[in-house]
Amino acid sequence: MRKRYLPYLFIMPAVIFMLLIVAYPILLTFRSSLFHEVLIRPWEGVEFVGMDNFVTLIKNQEFWSSLQRTAIWTVSSVLGKTLIGLSIAILLNQKFKFRGIYRTLILIPWVTPQVVSAIIWRWVYNGEYGMLNYVLMRLGLINTGISWLGHKTTAFIAAVINDMWIGIPFMIVVFLSGLQGIPNELYEAAKVDGANRIQTLFKITLPQLKPVFLTATILSIIWTFNSFNIIWVLTKGGPVNATETLVIKTYKEAFGKFDIGMGSTYAVTTFILLMIFSLFYWRMFSEKDEI
Amino acid sequence: MMKKYFTIGLMLILISLITFNVLAEDKIVIKHMEPGDDAKLGYVHEFADAYMAKNPNVEIEIIEVGWGNIYQKMMSMAQAGTMPDVVYVGSRWIPVLAEMDAIQPLDNFMTEDKVNDYSDSLLNTANYKENQYGLPRAYSTKTLFYRTDLIDSPPETWEELVEVAKEVQANNEGMYGMGISGAKHVSTTSQFFNYLFQAGGKVFNEAGEPVLNSEEGVKALQFYVDLYREHKVTPNPVEYNREELPTLFSTGKIAMFVCGPWGKSIIGRQPENEETPYQTALLPKGEHRKSILVSDSYVMAKDAGQEAWDYLNYITNYNNQTYYDYEYGSVPVMKEAADSRRFQQDEFFKTFLDTIETGEPQPLPIVWETFEDILTDSIQAALMGDMTPQAALDQAVERIKSENIAPVK
Numbered sequence: 001m002r003k004r005y006l007p008y009l010f011i012m013p014a015v016i017f018m019l020l021i022v023a024y025p026i027l028l029t030f031r032s033s034l035f036h037e038v039l040i041r042p043w044e045g046v047e048f049v050g051m052d053n054f055v056t057l058i059k060n061q062e063f064w065s066s067l068q069r070t071a072i073w074t075v076s077s078v079l080g081k082t083l084i085g086l087s088i089a090i091l092l093n094q095k096f097k098f099r100g101i102y103r104t105l106i107l108i109p110w111v112t113p114q115v116v117s118a119i120i121w122r123w124v125y126n127g128e129y130g131m132l133n134y135v136l137m138r139l140g141l142i143n144t145g146i147s148w149l150g151h152k153t154t155a156f157i158a159a160v161i162n163d164m165w166i167g168i169p170f171m172i173v174v175f176l177s178g179l180q181g182i183p184n185e186l187y188e189a190a191k192v193d194g195a196n197r198i199q200t201l202f203k204i205t206l207p208q209l210k211p212v213f214l215t216a217t218i219l220s221i222i223w224t225f226n227s228f229n230i231i232w233v234l235t236k237g238g239p240v241n242a243t244e245t246l247v248i249k250t251y252k253e254a255f256g257k258f259d260i261g262m263g264s265t266y267a268v269t270t271f272i273l274l275m276i277f278s279l280f281y282w283r284m285f286s287e288k289d290e291i
Numbered sequence: 292m293m294k295k296y297f298t299i300g301l302m303l304i305l306i307s308l309i310t311f312n313v314l315a316e317d318k319i320v321i322k323h324m325e326p327g328d329d330a331k332l333g334y335v336h337e338f339a340d341a342y343m344a345k346n347p348n349v350e351i352e353i354i355e356v357g358w359g360n361i362y363q364k365m366m367s368m369a370q371a372g373t374m375p376d377v378v379y380v381g382s383r384w385i386p387v388l389a390e391m392d393a394i395q396p397l398d399n400f401m402t403e404d405k406v407n408d409y410s411d412s413l414l415n416t417a418n419y420k421e422n423q424y425g426l427p428r429a430y431s432t433k434t435l436f437y438r439t440d441l442i443d444s445p446p447e448t449w450e451e452l453v454e455v456a457k458e459v460q461a462n463n464e465g466m467y468g469m470g471i472s473g474a475k476h477v478s479t480t481s482q483f484f485n486y487l488f489q490a491g492g493k494v495f496n497e498a499g500e501p502v503l504n505s506e507e508g509v510k511a512l513q514f515y516v517d518l519y520r521e522h523k524v525t526p527n528p529v530e531y532n533r534e535e536l537p538t539l540f541s542t543g544k545i546a547m548f549v550c551g552p553w554g555k556s557i558i559g560r561q562p563e564n565e566e567t568p569y570q571t572a573l574l575p576k577g578e579h580r581k582s583i584l585v586s587d588s589y590v591m592a593k594d595a596g597q598e599a600w601d602y603l604n605y606i607t608n609y610n611n612q613t614y615y616d617y618e619y620g621s622v623p624v625m626k627e628a629a630d631s632r633r634f635q636q637d638e639f640f641k642t643f644l645d646t647i648e649t650g651e652p653q654p655l656p657i658v659w660e661t662f663e664d665i666l667t668d669s670i671q672a673a674l675m676g677d678m679t680p681q682a683a684l685d686q687a688v689e690r691i692k693s694e695n696i697a698p699v700k
Contacts, residue, residue, distance in 0.1 A: 040658055127527055150529040235475070236475035236476075238671055240677065255363055255366070258366060
């Protein structure tokens with residue numbers, strides 16, 4: 001009897017911690033989304049409005065633009081992180097001198113605080129004395145400096161690149177651990193069968209990486225979807241609203257207007273969207289795996 | 292025997308520790324939240340230390356916070372009912388704090404002498420619904436900073452501003468004639484308001500309705516946009532807030548920009564700055580000679596009492612205020628100081644003082660942050676050519692109305 005309950009006892013502190021720190025605030029946010037509550041307008045009071053906030057949200061064109069922007073932001077950034085991360089992981093999995101040093105150095109963007117990284121990139125992108133313009137001008141690719149953060153498209157791309165730069169090391173580390181887990185016998189057998197490098201990559205490496213790939217990309221999608229610091233420091237969602245993703249919009253509602261009801265509605269919508277997407281994504285890959 | 296002495300000694304130590312603790316707990320603790328850089332915070336600590344030396348029963352707890360975080364932190368504290376006793380705020384935040392009932396009017400604390408220390412126009416910047424919620428601490432008028440080695444005489448009108456900017460740009464490769472800001476930042480609104488007021492426009496009319504999209508407003512935004520798009524005399528404004536313009540200036544990227552007196556702490560004065568000699572001039576005239584007046588103020592939490600006021604009264608007394616103004620680089624807040632020889636004979640400060648009489652106070656919508664977001668969106672849309680100035684300002688007015696943030700009269 002004692003043995004049966006012992007494991008539960010051990011995980012109890014963690015469960016209590018998670019309930020208090022994660023579940024309770026989430027439930028509170030769900031509850032707030034059903035109320036009209038604007039903290040800076042205390043005279044309007046707190047009123048239960050049911051699904052009204054969600055109706056307002058769905059009717060709001062800004063929400064749909066923001067959602068579309070967030071989707072493009074997430075897909076482009078995660079795609080970049082995955083492709084570059086996988087390529088570098090495959091390279092770092094080869095045997096060469098000082099491999100350990102490279103593997104350590106590659107972690108720098110990941111361990112740099114995001115705000116610091118965004119401030120550095122702001123300088124890199126600066127139109128007048130930024131390093132990017134300096135390099136491009138030295139290479140003769142441009143004649144005059146480009147104001148990267150001063151135009152809608154370039155600001156969006158610049159923010160994506162910054163986000164990729166931070167996220168790539170995580171992908172490398174995860175993919176590298178996945179690559180190291182692939183039995184060498186499989187490669188040897190492929191070699192005996194006369195498979196070339198491309199065939200080996202697509203028939204052995206990538207299929208074997210699938211579980212790792214699934215976890216890494218889903219985590220990356222959630223983090224990128226909710227990425228706030230980089231955009232806020234680089235552009236605050238501008239120019240105009242070119243980089244205003246859902247999380248920026250949520251922040252502005254909740255901590256700019258202090259409209260807790262609408263802010264929570266945005267947060268809950270993001271939560272539900274990500275939850276549905278994650279389940280769908282997981283299922284899609286798992287099913288394929290079974291086939 | 293030894294054991295007995297030891298026990299008595301131990302008890303004495305314990306008793307003294309408890310007594311000390313009780314005494315320490317008897318101290319009146321005043322929490323003071325202050326945003327700013329190290330130099331500014333240095334003065335705050337200096338005043339607090341001096342006050343504590345004079346009042347040993349008082350302990351001042353300084354909560355330091357960056358300008359980028361103070362709004363969120365202050366609002367969270369206000370909601371949680373833990374607003375510090377004394378807080379340094381941008382006066383633009385006073386309406387929302389007053390509406391949230393987080394701060395209290397200071398009228399009952401302020402003596403007639405204290406009121407008379409300040410000009411009415413300055414007190415008005417921290418007055419909401421006929422109540423004096425803020426005690427002005429820093430005051431900034433705006434002047435035109437220009438390179439004296441490149442510009443013989445500063446421009447007097449909008450037309451001259453464009454001419455001079457073009458000329459200096461033509462003669463100096465890699466340098467823009469002017470710098471303006473268009474980033475998502477409070478300074479974009481205040482930079483634009485200079486031109487708005489000069490054109491004869493207003494943000495809100497007497498009834499508190501937004502009237503930014505008046506003929507004058509459109510003319511002002513058109514001029515602001517033209518500096519970038521038509522005349523091409525400024526680097527892309529969308530990328531810069533005003534706080535970054537002094538750096539562009541000191542690195543020789545722009546020859547003119549509009550800024551408050553604190554600009555000198557970034558650019559430096561001779562002899563430390565020999566590369567970019569400069570002077571300040573009154574802002575060029577549109578229809579009128581106008582500039583925006585912006586103030587920062589001290590506010591007191593709703594529950595703060597006489598002790599907090601005594602401390603606030605001390606740090607804002609004539610000597611401390613004037614010392615702070617001069618050393619830190621702020622337009623003198625008190626009337627008497629503004630007339631004093633110390634400021635009047637300082638060539639740099641004099642222009643800022645001369646600007647006071649042309650000043651228009653910053654508008655006070657109920658929720659500044661939303662107002663700023665709406666307006667910077669519209670200014671950016673016009674600067675990027677997505678919208679005409681008329682359409683951009685029409686949109687801003689509509690959004691201000693729908694958000695219901697016009698000042699309450």
